[in-house]
Amino acid sequence: MMKTVRLDDVPDAINIEALDGALREALGDGYLGLSLGGSEGPRLHLADGVTAAGLRTARALAAEHDAAAMTPEQTARAEREALLAALTAQVAGLDLAQPLAGKDADVVLRWLALRAL
């Protein structure tokens, strides 16, 4: 069974991926997920076995949440997107009607590889 608990004391901005990760680490299998938006506001989905202490921990984590703090995965994605944007700009500046060599070929190869991943 699952119970849903509303979170009243949370910042206006929520980084759902980061808060989800923190809650999952703190509550383990008792944590089932987090929902945002609509008429009900932020709410936790918990297994019935979660204790009152676990719920207090979850509420404290939500209250202290900093949406600007990215997870390592989010940082890696942001870096990848920045690199892709930079390579896209360089590729856009190349004359693709001419044979590519040297640094230009390297740029195009990295751009293609990054887009394919």
Place this chain on the structure above:
Amino acid sequence: MTWTAPRTWDNNKFVTADDLNEQLRDNFLWLLNRPSAVHTVDEVSNYSTTSTTWADVDGTDLAHTIDVKSGAVEVHFHGAVRISNSGANDTFVYFDVTVDGNRHAGDDGIVGESFDGGNAWSGMRTVSFTRRITGLTPGSHTFRLQWRVASSAGTTTATLYAGAGTTRLDVHPQFWAKDAG
């Protein structure tokens, strides 16, 4: 306007104005305005969830209670969703409806969508279904939209765009239910 079960007419039955008003006028008006409820989403922020177990999308706004006479109801939902995974794993989102708190379809629900986790922007997908639910007892019944996500690992986040001003994704889902006898 209320529905009255149609009579079986006998020969030489004297038909009064009350009979005609009840049996024809009122029943036609009821058929023209069957019990129904609709909600068009227009929120200040989008809906999102990481829930791996079934949860209401919005237990208040995306929930309809109607007085069912026929025993059959049609429920419909359409919306635009995006889903992502922290570890770039393939991800899934599922939708179902509860009837008086019990999930209707069971298993993985009425509809599902999968997304290629290897692509940071896997795109937006339209989720839409119309479901006929039969075998309901006459009376009041409540229908709620639910969803959940799934993946092999990592945090999976599903977003339902809710007319909240997101650039190029400022779309308005709708959820309705109506007596469909």
